[in-house]
Amino acid sequence: MTRPSLRAAHECDLRLYHVTDSALSGGIGAVPAVVLAAVRGGAGMIQLRDKDATDADLVELVEECRRVLGAQLGARAAQIPLVVDDRLAVAEQTRCHLHVGQDDATPAYAREVLGPDLMIGLSTGTPAQVREALAAGEADLLGIGPIHSTATKTDAAAPLGIDGLTACLAPWHEAARTVGSPLPRTVAIGGIDETAAAPIAATGVEGICVVSQIAAAADPQAASARLLAAFTRGAGQASNSGRGPAGRPRIGHRIGHGIGQEDQA
Numbered sequence: 493m494t495r496p497s498l499r500a501a502h503e504c505d506l507r508l509y510h511v512t513d514s515a516l517s518g519g520i521g522a523v524p525a526v527v528l529a530a531v532r533g534g535a536g537m538i539q540l541r542d543k544d545a546t547d548a549d550l551v552e553l554v555e556e557c558r559r560v561l562g563a564q565l566g567a568r569a570a571q572i573p574l575v576v577d578d579r580l581a582v583a584e585q586t587r588c589h590l591h592v593g594q595d596d597a598t599p600a601y602a603r604e605v606l607g608p609d610l611m612i613g614l615s616t617g618t619p620a621q622v623r624e625a626l627a628a629g630e631a632d633l634l635g636i637g638p639i640h641s642t643a644t645k646t647d648a649a650a651p652l653g654i655d656g657l658t659a660c661l662a663p664w665h666e667a668a669r670t671v672g673s674p675l676p677r678t679v680a681i682g683g684i685d686e687t688a689a690a691p692i693a694a695t696g697v698e699g700i701c702v703v704s705q706i707a708a709a710a711d712p713q714a715a716s717a718r719l720l721a722a723f724t725r726g727a728g729q730a731s732n733s734g735r736g737p738a739g740r741p742r743i744g745h746r747i748g749h750g751i752g753q754e755d756q757a
């Protein structure tokens with residue numbers, strides 16, 4: 493039986509995933525408005541990332557984002573998962589989804605704390621890390637990157653480029669062909685702008701994760717809409733054969749490889 497969090501991940505539209513940056517957006521107080529603009533522009537998932545904020549600040553930010561999205565979008569707000577970066581305690585307190593890196597709390601430990609309902613994302617940057625994440629089976633989403641160079645994350649590894657992204661996706665594509673159960677979703681991150689979005693989509697990755705091109709944009713809604721359009725164009729070219737990113741037929745999901753009909757009962 494599929495874990496509820498993995499089922500939830502397969503319900504998400506993560507073609508465009510915005511990760512916030514308080515400094516680039518003019519302070520933590522400005523973040524909820526940027527989040528709303530990103531969602532209005534088409535972002536289907538939001539991660540709250542602020543290395544300088546206290547846990548209490550982040551709890552307040554989660555609550556304020558929920559309040560603003562709920563007030564402005566009504567029932568649609570429930571379709572936009574909020575994820576917190578790094579802070580397991582904040583995720584636990586607010587019942588928010590969590591993203592962890594290779595040096596953060598392990599997905600297995602986070603799962604123990606958060607239970608089966610909340611999504612856990614995991615950063616990967618090598619084919620071996622993707623393979624390991626697939627074998628461990630705790631992550632619902634894999635962030636792959638950095639794809640291109642970025643000023644946003646000062647301790648980022650060397651960029652993978654499109655070839656490196658393709659290599660990281662190979663174990664996932666192989667598992668999609670051979671494993672019967674649903675896999676974690678995949679998104680690319682790092683240095684992604686409008687020009688980069690389409691070639692990234694053509695690799696079959698299911699979404700792009702974008703910080704600065706939205707957080708620092710004069711019009712974050714318009715920037716989000718352009719990024720989503722560019723990614724969707726590239727993904728359309730990749731699947732002109734009528735097959736999904738995993739190279740097999742799409743099965744009734746909004747985007748990407750999905751949970752089989754037999755699994756939905």
Ligand SMILES: Cc1ncc(COP(=O)(O)OP(=O)(O)O)c(N)n1
Nearest residue numbers: 577578591592593594615635681701
């Ligand atoms: C979706 C997604 N992918 C990767 C990251 C990077 O996480 P991490 O490697 O832990 O680095 P920090 O973001 O914590 O600096 C991410 N946040 N989101």
Ligand SMILES: Cc1ncsc1CCOP(=O)(O)O
Nearest residue numbers: 638642644645682683703704
């Ligand atoms: C958090 C993170 N993880 C890998 S690269 C990165 C930063 C991406 O930021 P930007 O979209 O501004 O390049």
Ligand SMILES: [Mg+2]
Nearest residue numbers: 578592593596
């Ligand atoms: Mg981290």
